[in-house]
Amino acid sequence: MPELPEVETIVRDLRPHLVGARVAGVHLGHPAAIRHPDPPAFAAGLAGARLGPIRRRGKFMLLGCRGPGLPRGTALIVHLGMSGTLCLSAAGEPRRPHTHLVLDLGADRELRFVDPRRFGRLLLGPPAALERLGRLPRLGPEPLGPAFTADWWHACLRRTRRAIKAVLLDQRVVSGCGNIYADESLFLARVHPQRPADRLTRAAGEAVRRALPIVLRQAIRSRGSSIADYRDGFGARGAAHESLFVYGRQGLLCVRCRTPLRRTQVAGRTTVFCPCCQR
DNA sequence: CACGACACCTGCCGGC
DNA sequence: TGCCGGCAGGTGTCGT
Numbered sequence: 001m002p003e004l005p006e007v008e009t010i011v012r013d014l015r016p017h018l019v020g021a022r023v024a025g026v027h028l029g030h031p032a033a034i035r036h037p038d039p040p041a042f043a044a045g046l047a048g049a050r051l052g053p054i055r056r057r058g059k060f061m062l063l064g065c066r067g068p069g070l071p072r073g074t075a076l077i078v079h080l081g082m083s084g085t086l087c088l089s090a091a092g093e094p095r096r097p098h099t100h101l102v103l104d105l106g107a108d109r110e111l112r113f114v115d116p117r118r119f120g121r122l123l124l125g126p127p128a129a130l131e132r133l134g135r136l137p138r139l140g141p142e143p144l145g146p147a148f149t150a151d152w153w154h155a156c157l158r159r160t161r162r163a164i165k166a167v168l169l170d171q172r173v174v175s176g177c178g179n180i181y182a183d184e185s186l187f188l189a190r191v192h193p194q195r196p197a198d199r200l201t202r203a204a205g206e207a208v209r210r211a212l213p214i215v216l217r218q219a220i221r222s223r224g225s226s227i228a229d230y231r232d233g234f235g236a237r238g239a240a241h242e243s244l245f246v247y248g249r250q251g252l253l254c255v256r257c258r259t260p261l262r263r264t265q266v267a268g269r270t271t272v273f274c275p276c277c278q279r
Numbered sequence: 280c281a282c283g284a285c286a287c288c289t290g291c292c293g294g295c
Numbered sequence: 296t297g298c299c300g301g302c303a304g305g306t307g308t309c310g311t
Contacts, residue, residue: 081304169305
């Protein structure tokens, strides 16, 4: 699914169209997509609400919502799971299968959440309160923000024997990195994905910490990776998958040393790396 | 506590 | 052609 660059692209696409819009109607699809509150309360809370600021936190999207009966700081919180999309559509456009939420925004516009695999999640409420209730996970620092410091990162690495790739995927350590950009960052840093985190040299750990924002920013510039389901806020594909170095390229030659890239499993996830460059 | 295994879903692709 | 296994960008839970 969408990782940080894909979610960031959608947020930037939707922001100018959603802020200030009023929700004239709500249509729910599969109720399992809605994690909080129960579906009737979720729909009732959104109906008539005014949409405010939209932002990203890790792989979550948060759309501010104001309305009668909604607590201060309420947001519509969307996680896209593996196959979710959040797109602005013309109201007349036929709804795709697996459309689980439609917000009628008037002026012939609809915001649609489509998610075939239903790993995505929708919540409505103040994020801090949902975190306290255990409905939202506590996320680590943003990798593109000032809190992703060398001190924090190396303290996290020193504390665990897990593979470095598992640490990159742990949203409590750093939020927003997924399987594609973990592999890409480790390739750029020349670090083997299986290396136990506590056995990395300081320099190697630093190389990973520095590679991650570079990889993520590049992917944002390319509007995200559309390998299968991902689409931007208007339903179009991104281009970041066209310039990946390792992800999905097992058997092809390393762009640096021409060694065939190898595929393995790390932390239960398919992992591609260069056995020559990454140590 | 830390970690790995597994579950949760649908769709698509390749092999037989 | 059709069936079946394997695989997919994520994460919550459970058992060791």
